[in-house]
Amino acid sequence: MSTFQAPKGTYDLTPPRSATFLAVREAISAPLRDSGYGYIETPGFENVELFARGVGESTDIVTKEMYTLTTKGGSQLALRPEGTASVLRAALEANLHKAGNLPVKLWYSGSYYRYERPQAGRYRHFSQVGAEAIGTEDPALDAELIILADQAYRSLGLRQFRILLNSLGDKECRPVYREALQSFLRDLDLDEETRRRIEINPLRVLDDKRADVQKQLTDAPKLRDYLCDACKAYHEEVRALLTAAGVAFEDDEKLVRGLDYYTRTTFEFVHDGLGSQSAVGGGGRYDGLSEMIGGPVLPSVGWALGVDRTVLALEAEGVELDLPATTSVYAVPLGEEARRVLFGVVTELRRAGIAADFAFGGRGLKGAMKSANRSGARYTLVAGERDLAEGVVQLKDMESGEQSAVPLTEAAAELAKRLG
């Protein structure tokens, strides 16, 4: 029988590269955890209707990319393609918005699934860290989220990313613009599918990547010229707060994003080292989403950053994360009795909070020392019959190469002292 392989468009995370993914999730979530965002976890699947309504019937995500399934009980489910709809559903279900503490600030980390054409940076299973601030309309909240994402990327050492910023207007001004745009688009030379899109979600035509389409869009009406005064003032305030925080951004009036629920502030983080899959993260305000999924009016804002593409961005910039060795002490027993004794020392070290590992399988000194080296441990403990007869273990500093005999009973305390 041939061996199995990971399904098309997916890949496994294995050591040592998996450590980078953990570090990226940690780095992206750290600024959120320090800013009042609480951790939320939702199921990997939801009722398909949540995404159809929440993400939007006309989006690529819902029409083409969703993994849907019918359970044995007849329920229509979908593997989650994104996080916002689920998080808002969960917050409403738990009545978090009624606890009198708005905004409800939440962060999450997990796997997402989209049936896409696999290519570099585009997978069918990928991972995101996201944040949502639910129930408050305040430009400072939009600014906070953008600043925290910027801080996260910078803490990882990324520099070649840019922030694209736009406002999509609200339920007052967006419909007026939508109509103006529709009548402009209807006169263009476009294929059937795009013509259908004009009627369902004309703003997304602006996002068309094809050159022959983009060429025709040069004179399209600009949303900026249609923004109502309230939206304009709101957007100016977000821009001013970002500028005051020293966070550089570029105004991009064509930025619409692939989800239907965005209003007002919309933004995307792009990395210039990634070729065509350049978006490392994106987000925006979604003031109407709660009502769309049956909840009360809850103006909200959020983002999701792609972990996979962030790792690719690190590789593109040549950033090596400073990942400390996971093992501090490696024990190498020579013989049966030493195995029992050193295994006891390792257990004691671990209970004292010192990361320790052990040469399992009764291997010879040479092979075991090779594993000790590979583990990155700062110290090794070696003991053979003669050492045990003398009541000592050999403690070797792997950095300096110095070795000394230490009384067995003091080995753990000595290591704790040396490792600080």
Ligand code: ATP
């Ligand atoms: P794109 O325009 O590249 O398709 P998107 O607008 O669909 O991106 P979002 O839904 O905003 O992406 O998701 C936020 C982030 O999640 C993206 O910026 C990206 O980093 C990541 N992401 C989205 N889809 C994929 C995928 N198929 N594979 C890997 N990462 C993805």
Ligand code: MG
């Ligand atoms: Mg997409």
